[in-house]
Amino acid sequence: MAEERFISDIRNYSQKYEIEELLDKAEKAEGAERLTHLFAAVCIASEKGLGQTPFDEQLTAAKALTESKIIEMPTGEGKTLCGVFAAAWHKSEGRKTHILTFNDYLAERDRQWMKPVYDLLGIDTAFITEKTSFEERKKAYSADVLYISARECCFDYLRDFTAQTLEQESGQRFDAAIVDEADSLLIDEARIPLVVAGETEIEYDPQLEEASDFVKTFDEEDYEISLEAESVFLTDEGAAKAEEHYQIDNIYDEENAVLLSKINDCLKAQFFLEEDKDYIDRDGKILLIDKFTGRTAENRHYPGTLQTAVELKHGVKTTTRGVIMGSIALQYFVRKYKHLAAMTGTAEASKEEFFQIYDLPLEKIPPHKPSQRTDHDLEIYYDTDSKWAGVAEAAAQAHQKGQPVLIGTGSIAQSETLYELLKEKGIEAAVLNAKNDKQEAEIISNAGAPSAVTISTNMAGRGVDIKLGGSDERRKEESVNAGGLLVISTYMPESSRIVRQLLGRSGRQGDKGESRRFVALDEPIMEKYKLTSLLPHNHIPEPTNKVIEDKVLLREVERIQRISEGDCFDARARLMKFTMIGEKHREQIFSARARILESGKSDLWSGAENYSAALEKFGEEKLSQLEQKTAVAAINKFWSDYLEYTEEVRRGIHLVEVGGKSPSEEYNITVEEYYQGMENELKEHMREKLDELVLEGEENYKVEVPKNIHTYLLEDTGEELNKMPLLLNIFEEEEEAKPLPKAQSVLEAPEEKPVKEKKGFWFFKKK
Numbered sequence: 001m002a003e004e005r006f007i008s009d010i011r012n013y014s015q016k017y018e019i020e021e022l023l024d025k026a027e028k029a030e031g032a033e034r035l036t037h038l039f040a041a042v043c044i045a046s047e048k049g050l051g052q053t054p055f056d057e058q059l060t061a062a063k064a065l066t067e068s069k070i071i072e073m074p075t076g077e078g079k080t081l082c083g084v085f086a087a088a089w090h091k092s093e094g095r096k097t098h099i100l101t102f103n104d105y106l107a108e109r110d111r112q113w114m115k116p117v118y119d120l121l122g123i124d125t126a127f128i129t130e131k132t133s134f135e136e137r138k139k140a141y142s143a144d145v146l147y148i149s150a151r152e153c154c155f156d157y158l159r160d161f162t163a164q165t166l167e168q169e170s171g172q173r174f175d176a177a178i179v180d181e182a183d184s185l186l187i188d189e190a191r192i193p194l195v196v197a198g199e200t201e202i203e204y205d206p207q208l209e210e211a212s213d214f215v216k217t218f219d220e221e222d223y224e225i226s227l228e229a230e231s232v233f234l235t236d237e238g239a240a241k242a243e244e245h246y247q248i249d250n251i252y253d254e255e256n257a258v259l260l261s262k263i264n265d266c267l268k269a270q271f272f273l274e275e276d277k278d279y280i281d282r283d284g285k286i287l288l289i290d291k292f293t294g295r296t297a298e299n300r301h302y303p304g305t306l307q308t309a310v311e312l313k314h315g316v317k318t319t320t321r322g323v324i325m326g327s328i329a330l331q332y333f334v335r336k337y338k339h340l341a342a343m344t345g346t347a348e349a350s351k352e353e354f355f356q357i358y359d360l361p362l363e364k365i366p367p368h369k370p371s372q373r374t375d376h377d378l379e380i381y382y383d384t385d386s387k388w389a390g391v392a393e394a395a396a397q398a399h400q401k402g403q404p405v406l407i408g409t410g411s412i413a414q415s416e417t418l419y420e421l422l423k424e425k426g427i428e429a430a431v432l433n434a435k436n437d438k439q440e441a442e443i444i445s446n447a448g449a450p451s452a453v454t455i456s457t458n459m460a461g462r463g464v465d466i467k468l469g470g471s472d473e474r475r476k477e478e479s480v481n482a483g484g485l486l487v488i489s490t491y492m493p494e495s496s497r498i499v500r501q502l503l504g505r506s507g508r509q510g511d512k513g514e515s516r517r518f519v520a521l522d523e524p525i526m527e528k529y530k531l532t533s534l535l536p537h538n539h540i541p542e543p544t545n546k547v548i549e550d551k552v553l554l555r556e557v558e559r560i561q562r563i564s565e566g567d568c569f570d571a572r573a574r575l576m577k578f579t580m581i582g583e584k585h586r587e588q589i590f591s592a593r594a595r596i597l598e599s600g601k602s603d604l605w606s607g608a609e610n611y612s613a614a615l616e617k618f619g620e621e622k623l624s625q626l627e628q629k630t631a632v633a634a635i636n637k638f639w640s641d642y643l644e645y646t647e648e649v650r651r652g653i654h655l656v657e658v659g660g661k662s663p664s665e666e667y668n669i670t671v672e673e674y675y676q677g678m679e680n681e682l683k684e685h686m687r688e689k690l691d692e693l694v695l696e697g698e699e700n701y702k703v704e705v706p707k708n709i710h711t712y713l714l715e716d717t718g719e720e721l722n723k724m725p726l727l728l729n730i731f732e733e734e735e736e737a738k739p740l741p742k743a744q745s746v747l748e749a750p751e752e753k754p755v756k757e758k759k760g761f762w763f764f765k766k767k
C-alpha cells in the first residue's frame with residue numbers, strides 16, 4: 001500500500017511540477033517526502049533526457065537502493081537508470097556516489113548514457129578508466145557521481161597507500177557505492193587480491209656473499225637438514241669450520257648472531273632449496289614456485305636475506321627487488337563505503353552470502369512484462385564428447401530455422417572446441433572470451449540477429465543487453481518468429497547463479513525466448529561430489545552417446561549443484577577466518593598512513609629523546625616534512641614485511657602440528673603477535689631515524705622510497721588455505737565412490753589425494 005502511494009505521488013508530482021521546483025521542495029523536505037520529490041524530478045529528467053518514463057518496477061528498485069539493499073532485477077529491465085535515482089538521492093544527502101561497474105567499457109558507456117539525466121538535475125558526473133591520467137582522475141573523484149570499474153577504484157585506493165604527499169593521493173572518498181553486476185563483483189571475483197607493488201633498492205652485502213662462497217666448501221658432515229623445520233643447521237664439524245674460517249671463538253656467541261643467521265640462510269639456499277622444485281631461475285631472476293599451484297608468482301620472495309642467498313647461489317647479483325606494498329580483495333574494499341547498495345540480474349542463489357558478508361538484504365523486483373522464455377529440463381549426457389555433439393546439434397537446428405543462439409561455456413578452450421565443431425557443420429560462430437570488452441559489446445549486441453550463433457565464456461559481454469533482431473530493429477520480427485533467443489548452458493558451474501545469468505539474457509522485457517541446459521556425467525563437479533555414490537545402484541547409467549532420460553538421475557545431478565553451492569560458501573567463509581585479521585591490520589595501517597599525510601604529523605617523533613634537539617636544528621615546518629616523509633616510507637617498508645611474513649606463515653601453517661587446535665586460530669595468534677611486535681619495531685625504527693637525522697644532518701639523511709609503482713591482480717591465491725581444512729580434517733572418513741563404468745574422463749590427472757598417517761594427520765602423499 002505504502003509502495004503504491006509512493007509511486008502514485010511520484011507520478012503526480014512529476015505531472016504537476018518542474019524539475020527545479022521539485023529539487024527545491026526536496027531540499028526543504030525530509031525523509032519520505034524528500035525522496036518522493038526527488039524521484040519525481042529524476043523521472044522528468046529521464047523523460048526529457050532519454051525519452052524514457054521510468055517503470056514502477058524501476059522506482060521500487062531505486063528506492064531499495066537507497067535502503068542499502070541488493071536488488072535482483074532481470075537483465076534488460078533498466079538497472080542503469082535505477083542507479084541514477086539512488087545517486088541523486090545520495091547527492092541530496094550530501095554524499096558522493098561511486099557506481100562500481102564490471103569493467104571500463106561499462107563505466108564509460110553508462111556515464112555517457114545517463115549524463116543527460118544528471119545534467120538536467122544539476123548533478124556533476126565523471127568516469128574513470130584505466131587510461132585516465134592522474135590529474136583527470138583527481139578531478140573525477142571530486143564529481144558528485146563517478147562511474148568507475150570496481151577494480152580501477154580499488155587500484156586507486158592501493159596507489160594512495162604509496163603516495164609521498166597529500167597531493168599525490170587521488171582524493172577518493174568512501175561515502176556511497178552502488179555495485180553493478182554485483183554477483184560477479186561481490187561473489188565470483190570478490191576474493192581475488194588486487195596488489196600494488198614497487199621496486200626497492202637492495203644494498204650489497206659483502207658478508208653474505210662471503211658466507212655464500214664459504215658454504216660451497218662444505219661436506220656432508222658439516223651440516224644437517226631438518227625437514228620438519230625446513231631449515232639447515234651447522235653440525236659441530238661445520239661450526240668448527242666456520243670458527244676457523246672467520247677467526248672467531250664461538251659462532252653461537254651473541255655477537256656472531258647476524259653472521260650465523262646469514263650462514264644458515266646460505267646453507268638453506270645451497271642444500272635445501274632446489275631449483276625447478278622450489279624456485280626457478282628465469283633470466284637471472286629467482287622466482288618462487290607456489291607449493292600448491294605449481295605456478296610462479298611475481299614479486300614474491302623468500303624472507304630476509306634468504307632471497308639474496310639463493311640469488312648468490314646462482315651467481316645472480318641484483319640491485320633492486322620488486323616488493324608487494326599493499327593488497328586488498330574487493331570483498332573488503334567495498335566494505336569501506338559508509339553506504340553500500342548493489343544490483344544484479346541474479347542474486348537469489350547467493351542471498352545468504354550477500355546478507356552475511358555484505359549486510360545487503362535482497363529485494364527481488366519482478367519484470368515489467370513477464371518473460372516468455374521456455375526453459376527446458378537439464379539434458380544429461382554420459383560423457384563430454386557426446387555432450388558437445390548434442391550442443392552443436394541443438395545450435396545447428398536453431399540456426400537452420402533462423403533462431404539466434406547464444407552458447408555459454410566454462411573456458412576459452414571450450415569455446416574454441418565448440419567453434420570447431422560448429423565449423424564442421426558449416427556454421428561460423430562469433431566467439432567472445434572477455435579479452436576486449438568494447439569489441440565484445442558490439443558483437444553481443446548483434447547476438448539477437450536471425451540465425452546468429454554466438455559462443456561466449458561466462459564473463460564476456462557482461463552488462464550488455466541482447467536485443468532481438470540485433471542492431472537492425474526491423475529484423476526483430478524474424479527472430480521472434482523463429483522462437484526468440486535460444487541460450488544454451490553447456491556445463492554445471494559451481495553455482496546455479498552462473499547458469500541463471502546466462503539464461504537471463506533471453507526473454508528480456510517480455511520477449512519470447514528459449515533455454516536448454518547440457519551436462520555430462522564426467523564433468524569435474526560430478527567427480528568432485530561423487531555423483532555415483534549418491535545414485536541408487538540401478539540408476540548408475542551405462543555408456544551411451546544419447547541423452548539419458550532418468551528422473552532419479554536428474555534429481556541427483558541437480559542435487560550436486562546445491563551441494564556445491566553450500567560447499568563454496570563454506571570454503572569462502574573459512575577463507576575469511578584467515579583473511580579477517582590481515583584486513584583489520586591493513587585498515588589500521590592504511591588509515592594511520594593517510595592521517596600522517598593529512599596532518600603532517602606522526603606522533604612517532606614528538607615523544608622521542610632527540611626531538612627538542614631536532615626541533616631546534618631544523619625548525620617545526622622542516623622537521624614535520626621530514627617526519628612525514630620518514631614515517632610514510634617506514635610504514636610502507638614494515639607493511640611489505642608484514643605481507644611477506646603472513647604469506648610465509650600461510651604457506652607453512654599446514655606443516656605445523658597443531659594438535660587439535662584450529663589452524664585459523666593459530667594463524668590469527670601468530671599474525672597478531674607479529675603485528676604487535678611490528679608496531680614496536682616501527683616506533684624504534686623512527687627513533688633511530690631521528691637520531692640519524694640529528695647526527696648526520698639533512699644532506700646525508702636518506703629515506704628509501706620504492707619506485708616504479710604498478711598494480712595487478714593476484715590470480716592464484718587462497719588455494720593453500722582452502723586445502724588446509726582437508727589437511728586437518730582428521731576424523732572424517734572419506735566415502736569411497738565407485739567410478740562410472742568405463743567412463744572416459746576428460747579430467748587431467750587427478751589431484752594428489754590425502755592419505756591418513758598413524759598420528760591422525762593428513763599429509764599429501766609424495767609422488
Ligand code: ADP
Pocket residue numbers: 052053054055058073074075076077078079080081463465
Ligand atoms: P539492465 O542493466 O537491467 O540489463 P539496461 O539498463 O541495460 O538494463 O537497460 C536495458 C534496456 O532497456 C536499454 O535499452 C534501456 O534503454 C531500456 N530501458 C530502460 N528503462 C526503460 C524505460 N523506463 N522505458 C523504456 N526503455 C527503458
